[in-house]
C-alpha cells in the first residue's frame with residue numbers, strides 16, 4: 001500500500017452499505033469508481049450499495065453479459081453507467097460498445113477496470129481494490145482506496 005492509499009475495513013454488509021453511501025454522497029457526473037478485486041471480492045455488492053444510495057430501487061442486474069447497464073437521473077441523483085469489463089478481450093472493444101456515449105454526463109462504476117485498460121490516469125477516478133480480510137471470506141473485506149486529484153477534499 002503506498003502513501004496516498006487509504007485502507008478501509010468493511011467487516012460486514014452493513015459496512016459495505018455505509019461505504020457505498022459515502023461514495024454516493026460525493027459522486028458527480030464524469031467520475032469513475034473503478035472496482036477491482038478477484039471473484040467474490042464484493043465489487044457488485046459495493047456497486048449495488050452506491051446505486052441504492054443514489055436513489056435506485058429494485059434489482060441491479062449484473063452487467064457481466066450486457067457489459068453496461070444504465071441508470072437515469074431522475075430517479076437517481078446522478079446518472080450512472082454500471083459496467084463489468086470482465087468479458088472484454090481487448091480495450092479496443094470499448095469503442096464498439098460505445099462507452100464514451102454511455103459515460104457522457106454520467107458517472108461510471110467499472111468492475112474489472114484493468115480489462116478496459118484502467119481508469120487510474122483520469123483525475124476524477126477513485127480506484128477501490130477489494131479483498132478478503134482473512135482467509136475466511138465470512139470475515140468481511142478491506143478496501144484499498146486511491147482517489148484521483150479531483151477527489152481531493154471529497155473523501156474524508
Ligand SMILES: Nc1ncnc2c1ncn2[C@@H]1O[C@H](COP(=O)(O)OP(=O)(O)OP(=O)(O)O)[C@@H](O)[C@H]1O
Pocket residue numbers: 010011012013015016037038039040041042043044045046137138139140141
Ligand atoms: N464486506 C463484506 N462482508 C461479508 N461478505 C461480503 C462483504 N461484501 C460482499 N460480501 C459477500 O461476498 C459475496 C460476493 O460478493 P460480490 O458478488 O459482490 O463479489 P464480486 O466481486 O462482484 O464477484 P464476481 O466478480 O465473482 O461477480 C456475496 O455473497 C456478498 O454478500
